[in-house]
Amino acid sequence: MEDKSKIGAIIVDDEERHHETLGKMLDNFCPSIEILGDAYNVDEAVGLIHEKNPQIIFLDIEMPGGNGFTLFDHFEEPPFEVIFTTAHDLYAINAIKYAALDYLMKPVNIKELQDAVARATKVIGKKENTTSTEKINVLKSNLRLEDQRFTKIALPSSDGIDFIEAEAIIRAEAERSYSNFYLQNGKKILVSKPLKEYEALLEQCNFFRVHKSHMINLTHLEKYVKGKGGYVIMNDGSHVDVSVRKKDDLLNRLM
Incomplete structure (x- = not known):
């Protein structure tokens, strides 16, 4: 029974x-x-x-x-x-x-x-x-995509789940056990998962981890500014520091 x-x-x-x-x-x-x-x-x-x-x-x-x-x-x-x-x-x-x-x-x-x-x-x-x-x-x-390049990602937040086109995400920022996703339309989504949970997925969508707390969408990268590690300027005007150990990898990716 x-x-x-x-x-x-x-x-x-x-x-x-x-x-x-x-x-x-x-x-x-x-x-x-x-x-x-x-x-x-x-x-x-x-x-x-x-x-x-x-x-x-x-x-x-x-x-x-x-x-x-x-x-x-x-x-x-x-x-x-x-x-x-x-x-x-x-x-x-x-x-x-x-x-x-x-x-x-x-x-x-x-x-x-x-x-x-x-x-x-x-x-x-x-x-x-x-x-x-x-x-x-x-x-x-996603399963219908022959090239296995997924275009939409689900971002669970406190009030539900946002389904976002990956190309609409400018950058993602770690905030302890949470993550902030910054979108083209100016919206910010606080996701109840750490950034490391998304790293492998985002890398397939032209994202690069420039710092332990930041991944950027290279599609939205406007400029790299030189320095010890330097920093990048995204097309929404935001500035993101590049760690020293990630600098060479980033420059090689951009060349």
Whole structure:
């Protein structure tokens, strides 16, 4: 019998051993989760979701006969939180990160599993237990890009999530465990994640880390001013210091 005090979940993965491993980890380390069933492909998952109404889906990306992303073709507004699981698909992981969705690398780490479950539980507790349709649209859009150059990034803030074209970001500044993103339109977005969480993503969009606390969009760079480290002037008029150890790398990038 389903325990109403717990959060219902299903595991979608084509390999039995992954079902067993993840199921045991959830039983032992995430007592708030109740596994309602297992599916081994997307078609089975769709039927199980309609039957059991789970609040969380642990969704494998790589499955025969179509990857896990095709699950969202069956739900206009997904009525569940999703936590992706994957072994190695870097392209898919980047697409997931850009859309601010959650994922776990196989073999799954216990602490990362607990953190992912805690984040999903927090959303469910706010009665917002649906995966954002806009997040999924960003994910689908990114996955369609043949050159793997993603154009839109999700920035979670205190009042929601902003979906911003990367080229519209002039610079990003670290502020302890938060980040400030400065946009072309003059808007500043305070993001509830450290800058290091975005470094690899932004580097793919022509950003460069000029200082431990700053990344700039080279597309918006107006001028480099010489000095010990020097500084750059962006096209919004802002000045950003360049660290001594980053100076040569920056100049080589600009030449």
